[in-house]
Amino acid sequence: MPQSAEKILDHAPLFREPEYRKMLAEKKLNFECPHPDEIVSDQRDFTQTWEYREKNLARKALVVNPAKACQPLGAVFAAAGFERTMSFVHGSQGCVAYYRSHLSRHFKEPAAAVSSSMTEDAAVFGGLKNMVDGLANTYQLYDPKMIAVSTTCMAEVIGDDLHSFIQNAKDEDSVPRDFDVPFAHTPAFVGSHVDGYDNMVKGILEHFWKGQERTQIEGTINIIPGFDGFCVGNNRELKRLLDVMGVSYTLIQDASDQFDTPSDGEYRMYDGGTKINEVKKALNAEATLSLQHHNARK
Ligand code: SF4
Structure with missing residues (x-):
């Protein structure tokens, strides 16, 4: 093996070692149904031509807009705009790693957010336990003033109900009963980060405003x-x-x-x-x- 405890290789040099080259070549041949090299090279040449450019620009039925991200990303950004607020995303860790890295990369700043780390069992039986433990950990470890809960695809597909989950978590003393835990359902397969922002801001305002009397202050x-x-x-x-x-x-x-x-x-x-x-x-x-x-x- 090219790798040992004394000689740790990073992935790029590691995958250039003969064992890995052989393994990757076999994987390509047996599992990736590759086209012959000359077709790949012809296709690469075609993408440099004027004809290819014109075909791309003439395309009408498809709009590729990579600047659209999923709803929870917007919810995490929204929550970052409130005092000592920790974003808690009910769903899988990988999604939340994406929001953190996306925001960090853009702002060149650390972006904090936690997840309830739902895995296969939670996807089948529901993520209540993840919520109960996750809220307790977030409250104890990160000392927030408010925890803003949103959801990823997984929690939405199985239909986890945030309102009752948060109540249940409070019943189990994950956070004090009067601690602010606003929430927003942010199904990632509907709309985009813009809708997630909208939902989260609405969730926070509703949490504080619902049932309150309004006394208009002029000006x-x-x-x-x-x-x-x-x-x-x-x-x-x-x-x-x-x-x-x-x-x-x-x-x-x-x-x-x-x-x-x-x-x-x-x-x-x-x-x-x-x-x-x-x-x-x-x-x-x-x-x-x-x-x-x-x-x-x-
Ligand atoms: S689209 Fe769904 S699975 Fe993908 S990052 Fe967003 S919440 Fe996660």
Whole structure:
């Protein structure tokens, strides 16, 4: 074997070793139904031609838009815009690793989110136990002020009911009864990250506003910035402009500090975000302005 405890090879040099070359060649031959090399090479040459380019541009029935991601990603981004809020995604770990890496890659900042780590047994019998244990761990380990729960495909396909699961988890003392655990069902096979953002913001507002009396405070407005990959700069400029104009406002969901923490050697799991007290008070604003139409359909 090319690999031993004294000589650990990274994957690229490892897979260039003769044993792996042979194994990969056999795999290709026996399992991948490969085309002959000359067809592959002809096809590669064809993709360089003007004819291929024209065919691609003439395509009408298909729109490829890789900038669409699934709903829970939007929910994780939305939750990052509230004070000391940990995103808890009920579903599989791999999905949540994707949201974290996607947001980290874009913002060049760590992006925290936990999952209930559902596996095969939870997919068959339901993920209640994962929720009970997961909420307890999140509360104990990460010291959040709020845990915002969303779902991946798996939890939605089997129909896990977040409302009753969270109640059950509270009955089992996973988190204190009065601890804020807003939630949103975010089926990833419907809509996109934009709908996930919308659902999560609605879930958080509903959690704090439902059943509350509204006493309108004149002259204050709410602003929902929406899923904005440039929120760090945009939200700060927006706040500056509003301050200059002397407007009394609440930004509902503001991830500008969370995704731009200072490089001073100290890791901040939470930074900035709309304060929970502000979210409660925002019910009384005179108006609410959504800056992105599709981000506030709910
Ligand atoms: S589409 Fe479904 S399986 Fe894929 S990352 Fe999103 S939630 Fe997970």
